Amino acid sequence: MGLSRRRVLGATGAGALGLAGAGAGGWALGRTDDAPATADRGRFAFHGTHQAGIVTPAQDRLHFASFDVTATSREDLIGLLRTWTAAAAEMTRGAQVGGDAPEPYDAPPSDTGEALGLPPSGLTLTFGFGPTLFTKEGEDRFGLAERQPAGLQTLPHFPADALRPERSGGDLCVQACADDPQVAVHAIRNLSRLAFGTAVLRWSQLGFGRTSSTTRSQSTPRNLFGFKDGTANIKAEDTPEIDRFVWVRPEDDPDAEWLAGGSYLVARRINMRIEQWDSTSLSEQEAVVGRDRTAGAPLSGGTEHTDPDFSRRGSAGPLIPVDAHVRLAHPAQNRGVQLLRRGYNFTDGNDELGRLDAGLFFIAFVRDPVTGYVPMQNQLSKSDAMMEYLQHTGSALFAVPPGVQPGHYLGQSLFT
Numbered sequence: 001m002g003l004s005r006r007r008v009l010g011a012t013g014a015g016a017l018g019l020a021g022a023g024a025g026g027w028a029l030g031r032t033d034d035a036p037a038t039a040d041r042g043r044f045a046f047h048g049t050h051q052a053g054i055v056t057p058a059q060d061r062l063h064f065a066s067f068d069v070t071a072t073s074r075e076d077l078i079g080l081l082r083t084w085t086a087a088a089a090e091m092t093r094g095a096q097v098g099g100d101a102p103e104p105y106d107a108p109p110s111d112t113g114e115a116l117g118l119p120p121s122g123l124t125l126t127f128g129f130g131p132t133l134f135t136k137e138g139e140d141r142f143g144l145a146e147r148q149p150a151g152l153q154t155l156p157h158f159p160a161d162a163l164r165p166e167r168s169g170g171d172l173c174v175q176a177c178a179d180d181p182q183v184a185v186h187a188i189r190n191l192s193r194l195a196f197g198t199a200v201l202r203w204s205q206l207g208f209g210r211t212s213s214t215t216r217s218q219s220t221p222r223n224l225f226g227f228k229d230g231t232a233n234i235k236a237e238d239t240p241e242i243d244r245f246v247w248v249r250p251e252d253d254p255d256a257e258w259l260a261g262g263s264y265l266v267a268r269r270i271n272m273r274i275e276q277w278d279s280t281s282l283s284e285q286e287a288v289v290g291r292d293r294t295a296g297a298p299l300s301g302g303t304e305h306t307d308p309d310f311s312r313r314g315s316a317g318p319l320i321p322v323d324a325h326v327r328l329a330h331p332a333q334n335r336g337v338q339l340l341r342r343g344y345n346f347t348d349g350n351d352e353l354g355r356l357d358a359g360l361f362f363i364a365f366v367r368d369p370v371t372g373y374v375p376m377q378n379q380l381s382k383s384d385a386m387m388e389y390l391q392h393t394g395s396a397l398f399a400v401p402p403g404v405q406p407g408h409y410l411g412q413s414l415f416t
């Protein structure tokens with residue numbers, strides 16, 4: 001008899017339903033009936049109107065993966081998406097890949113096993129399609145060129161970009177978030193294994209601490225500069241803003257109605273010059289950010305959630321400097337635009353001089369990257385005081401299809 005992950009935990013079989021089916025809005029964090037009410041036993045619905053991992057509460061750990069499709073036929077690509085759909089539904093409910101049926105002893109197991117005995121840990125798997133899935137070097141690879149969304153292009157070069165091709169781009173992406181790193185890594189490993197012969201891992205990124213809150217019930221975390229990050233993020237409760245700035249609408253692009261209910265995922269690997277930052281005075285650090293380090297309050301006064309007042313001046317000029325990060329990223333400086341940030345801290349060892357290879361893996365979900373991300377990034381890359389301490393080393397853009405309905409496969413609307 002095979003062992004499901006929940007059975008190993010002592011589940012009561014069919015009664016262990018959790019809240020996986022809850023929420024027409026596509027998500028619910030619930031405990032399984034067999035598990036104590038601790039956050040790490042949370043479980044998110046895989047099926048829904050929107051994919052999980054966007055407005056669901058940001059988990060603590062990330063394994064992000066970008067894939068190149070090596071297959072040349074549309075059928076093989078659809079086959080992979082079907083296989084990934086089934087595996088993702090299993091893993092997000094805490095089951096093994098391939099289910100519980102007994103397996104032959106003389107063949108490799110369907111599931112790699114390292115998550116056996118672990119709860120779902122709030123795992124969400126969010127899938128996206130890169131521009132090169134549609135056209136690559138002028139070639140319509142899978143008969144999808146006509147349905148490529150206008151906004152889905154390789155992001156332009158921004159001032160000071162130091163992008164590494166081996167950390168950029170990709171045909172497909174999977175954002176795996178969980179409260180246990182082993183669960184997130186297990187998911188990417190198994191999806192990668194299932195893609196064997198159809199798609200190959202191009203690059204991947206681990207993240208160890210969220211740098212944003214996506215619901216009001218979450219506390220504001222800190223980034224590696226030591227500042228609260230995510231204070232002014234759009235939150236799941238801000239339904240009008242989510243509808244206006246995150247979800248693609250059917251009328252947005254006549255060639256890409258299939259993307260309605262989905263979004264765009266911007267990924268930027270941003271190295272932070274930690275040692276340089278650590279030798280900078282606190283007053284300079286706060287001037288760069290535009291907020292106070294301890295409470296996260298704007299330098300114009302108040303508490304963390306007080307709106308910044310950019311017009312307030314002190315004896316030396318504006319209290320929030322003209323080149324402060326929060327001033328240049330604020331909607332007031334960006335034609336009212338907002339984005340949903342969902343990034344993670346990362347550390348990938350160090351260089352030969354002992355400097356940390358660390359930073360922030362920036363992820364944002366936007367309704368339209370052309371108006372909702374590119375102008376803001378241009379402005380920050382050109383004028384943000386924080387740029388002295390940053391280097392962008394990876395970049396990618398993906399169209400994130402809407403949520404999957406039971407019996408359907410990921411991105412099905414693109415192929416039908």
Ligand SMILES: C=CC1=C(C)c2cc3[nH]c(cc4nc(cc5[nH]c(cc1n2)c(C)c5CCC(=O)O)C(CCC(=O)O)=C4C)c(C)c3C=C
Pocket residue numbers: 223225227228229230231232233268270271272289291325326329330331339359360362373376377380390
């Ligand atoms: C293009 C968008 C953005 C990039 C890239 C970016 C990188 C980046 N940000 C921080 C630290 C902080 N950012 C904060 C606020 C903030 N940042 C962006 C956008 C980008 N940041 C926005 C839209 C906002 C909100 C602005 C507002 O409406 O007030 C803050 C303040 C706290 C908060 O509101 O989250 C910090 C701190 C780092 C370290 C970084 C790259 C490494």
Ligand SMILES: [Fe+2]
Pocket residue numbers: 325329
């Ligand atoms: Fe920021």
